[in-house]
Amino acid sequence: ETGVTQSPTHLIKTRGQQVTLRCSSQSGHNTVSWYQQALGQGPQFIFQYYREEENGRGNFPPRFSGLQFPNYSSELNVNALELDDSALYLCASSPSGRDQETQYFGPGTRLLVL
């Protein structure tokens, strides 16, 4: 069983640019959540996608947007990058049914904004 994968592993961008991060959910999981983890802090919820629809959003501005595809993979897009967007971006997937509250995380994408 393949776990959650994310690409790229590392990324360097400059202020004002746009970035797209990708996530493949674990086999059989139809829900994907995205988190931002700044250095030395716990992960903060950005949003969640279920069956290609946004299913909850945290306190992040609209320049953070996402997509989920029919195969349940997902993208996180960030426009007009700011220095404070530098962080580890984590994707998590969860199954439907009995274990739906459990989120399984990928290795993350480390984004540096200069």
Added chain:
Amino acid sequence: AQSVTQPDIHITVSEGASLELRCNYSYGATPYLFWYVQSPGQGLQLLLKYFSGDTLVQGIKGFEAEFKRSQSSFNLRKPSVHWSDAAEYFCAVPNFGNEKLTFGTGTRLTIIP
């Protein structure tokens, strides 16, 4: 809103010694609770979870946690730590609609020889 508090920012333990990491939750009903571990530069790995039933939960890597409603706690324990246990540990609780996890601030564990 649901929340968790991890009172200890950093703990240092000798290899082979026992470990207890604290987590306190704020939630009206019986919560679901999780412990995750994060090695440097890595993602989060699920150690264990509590949904209901037996209040002592066994996880991976020899970890266990005990849910105590009277103390609003879900402390993580290990009888004998190994150098490879050095990492950041996060307690987390899902919100009512289960669309997000709220994490504590984490406890960084250092193991000394």
